[in-house]
Structure formats: structure tokens, C-alpha cells
Amino acid sequence: MANATQALRLLQSLQKEQGDLKQKLRSQNPSQKSATPNNPPSKRRSDVSISNLSDPTPASLEADLTHYKVGAYHSQELFSKLRFSYLEQVTKEKFLRAIVGDPPLVVGHNENVELETQLAEVKAELKARKEEARVMIEEMEKMSRDLASRYKDVEIQETQLTELPESIENLESTIAGLRAKQVASMDTSNPRSSQNLTLPATxxxxxxxxxxxxxxxxxxxxxxxxxxxxxxxxxxxxxxxxxxxxxxxxxxxxxxxxxxxxxxxxxDGTEEMGKWYRGAEEILKEMVGIEG
Missing domain, CATH: 1.20.5 (Single alpha-helices involved in coiled-coils or other helix-helix interfaces)
Incomplete structure (x- = not known):
């Protein structure tokens, strides 16, 4: 009887600790209050909330994605703490109920092995689902970036299309001016020019x-x-x-x-030889009576 009374007191203390833990979690996250008529759910205040949802921009999409990432990470931390506390309290409660039960619940080694096997399967499934979630998140991020890039390209093309009619008008006016100049030059040019001849003349x-x-x-x-x-x-x-x-x-x-x-x-004797030849020539001329 004393053991039962002690177990009940322990259960009451655990329930009280669980209530205190919930109160602490609420105090740690004051932004997540329950929705009541006097206290409506708080709206997210950010640059994305005040942006025009009918006209999204790449910057707004990127900001929205960042906000969701931060919120998901914060919520994941809170749920991890809550899950740990819940598992701790449930485990203590089951252990105490097993002790004070009539007859007491005794768990054997085989049951532990089966539970460990089931736990391993559940963990593997959880890991696979986490991987699927991670892949899905990566695909969504990639898709959001692609959409932002495509939206930017569409804006550029839209700007080009708005400027296209004016460019067409300018080109048409230029073509008309060139045609007028060509006609005027043909009228004032030489009619005998090769470009203005008839077919027989050509x-x-x-x-x-x-x-x-x-x-x-x-x-x-x-x-x-x-x-x-x-x-x-x-x-x-x-x-x-x-x-x-x-x-x-x-x-x-x-x-x-x-x-x-x-x-x-x-x-070298050349000059003397020349003088000798000249003198010999004069002597020969005098001998034969030839006048120089």
C-alpha cells in the first residue's frame, strides 16, 4: 500500500512537471498563442506580407523562401524539445505503471529485441522520409530560382516588346526617306547613264x-x-x-x-711609259711628214 501511495505521488509530481514544461515552452515561444476571439492569430509581419501578392518579384520570392526556412528551423527546434519532453514523461509514466501494476509488468529480453527491431525499421522509414523531404525541398528551391529567373527574362522581353513599335516606326520612316532619295537621284541623274538605259541599249x-x-x-x-x-x-x-x-x-x-x-x-712607270710613247709618236710623225 505504501508503494502504491508513493507511486501515485510520483505520478502527480510528473504531471505537475509536465504542466510546468508546457508553460515554459509557451513562455519561450510567445508568438505562438492559441487563437481566441479576443486574441486572433498573429500575422507574419515582414516585407513579404506587405508586398503585392498579385505582382511577385524575384526579391519577394527569395525573401519569402528565406522566411519559410527560418520559420521551419525554429518550429523544428520547438517540436524536437516538445517531443523529447513528451517521450521522457510517457516513458516514466509507463515505467511507474508497470511497477505498481497488479501483477507487475515485466519485460523480457526477447520483447526488447523485438522492440529494437521495430525501432530500427521505424528509424529507417523516418530517415527515408527525411531524405524525401530534403530532396523535395531542394527541388522546390531550384524551381523557385528557375521561376525567378524566368520571371526576370519575361520582364526584359516585355520591356523590349514595349519598345518594339517605336523601333519599327523609325525603321519605316528611314526606309521611306531612302526610297524618296533614290527616286530623286534617278530623276536628276544622267539619262545616258548605264543604269538608266533601255534593254536594247543595254x-x-x-x-x-x-x-x-x-x-x-x-x-x-x-x-x-x-x-x-x-x-x-x-x-x-x-x-x-x-x-x-x-x-x-x-x-x-x-x-x-x-x-x-x-x-x-x-x-708604277705607267706615266713615264705614256710620255715615252707620246714622244715616239711625235718623232714618227716628223719623220713621215705627218702634221699633228
């Missing part, structure tokens, strides 16, 4: 141009036929020029050498 002009082209082709053929002979003559002239160039260089060198020797007072 054909006659074409035949003349073809005849001139044929004459030019004949001249080109004649020049090509005489090209080898002219090439040989040019090669012979080049050879003669090279020989004359060498002789010129030799004569220049001899003249420079003679000038140098004359300046230094040297002689």
Missing part, C-alpha cells in the same frame, strides 16, 4: 564591253606568247650588266689606286 553596251574584253584577251595572249623571248633577252641583258658592273668596279678601284699613288708621289 544589250548594245554589253556587246561593246564584250568586244573590248575579247581584244584585251588577245593582247594578253600575245604578251604571254612573247614572254619567254623577252625573259631570255632580259636575262642576257642582266648578264651583260653584271659584266659591265664588274669592269666599272675594277676601273674605279684602279683610278683610286692611281690617285693614291699620285698623291704620295709614287709611280
Amino acid at each position: 544589250m548594245e553596251l554589253l556587246s561593246e564591253r564584250e568586244a573590248e574584253l575579247a581584244a584585251l584577251n588577245r593582247q594578253i595572249a600575245a604578251v604571254q606568247n612573247s614572254l619567254p623571248r623577252k625573259t631570255r633577252e632580259a636575262e642576257a641583258i642582266e648578264r651583260e650588266c653584271s659584266v659591265l658592273e664588274r669592269r666599272k668596279e675594277e676601273a674605279i678601284m684602279q683610278a683610286r689606286e692611281a690617285r693614291r699613288k699620285k698623291q704620295k708621289g709614287e709611280t
